[in-house]
Amino acid sequence: MLKFGVVTFPGSNCDEDMIYVLGTVLGQKVESLWHKDRDLKGCDFIVLPGGFSYGDYLRSGAIARFSPIMEEVVKHANKGGYVMGICNGFQILCEAGLVPGALLHNNTQKFICKNVHIKADNNNTLITSAVDTNKALKIPIAHGEGRYYADEATLKSIQDNGQVLFRYCDQNGNITEDSNPNGSILNIAGVTNAGKNVFGMMPHPERAADEHLNNTDGKFLFDSILSLARV
Amino acid sequence: MKFRAEINVMPLKALLDPQGKAVTNSMKNLSLSEITNVRIGKHISLEIDAENKETAKAKTEEACKKLLANQIMESFEFELFEE
Numbered sequence: 260m261l262k263f264g265v266v267t268f269p270g271s272n273c274d275e276d277m278i279y280v281l282g283t284v285l286g287q288k289v290e291s292l293w294h295k296d297r298d299l300k301g302c303d304f305i306v307l308p309g310g311f312s313y314g315d316y317l318r319s320g321a322i323a324r325f326s327p328i329m330e331e332v333v334k335h336a337n338k339g340g341y342v343m344g345i346c347n348g349f350q351i352l353c354e355a356g357l358v359p360g361a362l363l364h365n366n367t368q369k370f371i372c373k374n375v376h377i378k379a380d381n382n383n384t385l386i387t388s389a390v391d392t393n394k395a396l397k398i399p400i401a402h403g404e405g406r407y408y409a410d411e412a413t414l415k416s417i418q419d420n421g422q423v424l425f426r427y428c429d430q431n432g433n434i435t436e437d438s439n440p441n442g443s444i445l446n447i448a449g450v451t452n453a454g455k456n457v458f459g460m461m462p463h464p465e466r467a468a469d470e471h472l473n474n475t476d477g478k479f480l481f482d483s484i485l486s487l488a489r490v
Numbered sequence: 491m492k493f494r495a496e497i498n499v500m501p502l503k504a505l506l507d508p509q510g511k512a513v514t515n516s517m518k519n520l521s522l523s524e525i526t527n528v529r530i531g532k533h534i535s536l537e538i539d540a541e542n543k544e545t546a547k548a549k550t551e552e553a554c555k556k557l558l559a560n561q562i563m564e565s566f567e568f569e570l571f572e573e
Binding site: 317318325354360364365366367408410 | 501505508509512560
């Protein structure tokens with residue numbers, strides 16, 4: 260059985276939701292990790308949750324990336340260990356250079372909190388393996404800095420290597436400009452690294468994985484992880 | 491020796507700067523439509539102890555590259571002053 264570790268930074272606010280989904284909804288072993296820890300406590304799968312770590316000072320994720328625990332997270336990732344960053348966690352992964360690209364202010368300059376639709380780009384990654392690539396998943400976003408950007412060379416290489424995890428789309432699965440909530444380049448909502456063991460995405464699957472919330476589209480991602488991940 | 495670095499961090503020219511765009515638009519409301527292309531970045535000031543200006547420059551550059559600017563989306567430049 261996988262052991263998940265959810266990191267809490269000062270300003271994280273989706274850590275408890277993630278622990279609830281992994282532990283209570285999915286019945287997995289979950290450990291809470293503190294940003295000052297230098298020990299991953301034997302966790303196999305590290306999650307960097309959403310929130311506003313260090314008040315988003317300087318740039319979102321820029322300060323958290325130098326937390327003591329991040330040294331261990333980077334080592335874990337470099338050894339091939341699984342790491343997933345949601346929202347602010349994705350921003351931290353970008354700042355740490357664990358996934359390609361950067362997240363800029365939304366093109367509207369507004370904080371956007373609403374349900375959007377995303378579509379998995381392929382089934383060749385751990386978190387999209389059990390997701391129907393024709394289905395538009397309804398997953399909430401809540402961010403001010405979610406405009407994914409990477410230079411042309413990076414975009415070409417991540418597309419050639421199948422590193423795009425999700426793209427924003429309309430409810431029928433069409434990837435259009437209108438369905439792009441924040442101006443992300445090529446509607447990209449999530450990416451993985453070249454080794455495909457580190458995953459970053461802006462939408463919040465943990466907010467759409469409990470039947471009581473009337474939306475379990477986010478559960479496909481967790482089902483993918485649980486069906487394939489091996490220690 | 492003590493030095494002071496005055497650092498400017500700007501969004502890369504190729505990227506949309508929504509803040510700058512909103513401010514550019516508001517110039518029209520002030521009847522200052524001659525003003526275009528407003529771009530907004532950050533100004534960072536810091537003090538640094540170093541043996542000489544060369545070392546201070548190298549340290550400031552390291553700080554900019556590692557933390558103060560994200561070169562995927564921002565550029566930086568700075569001036570050093572002896573305190």
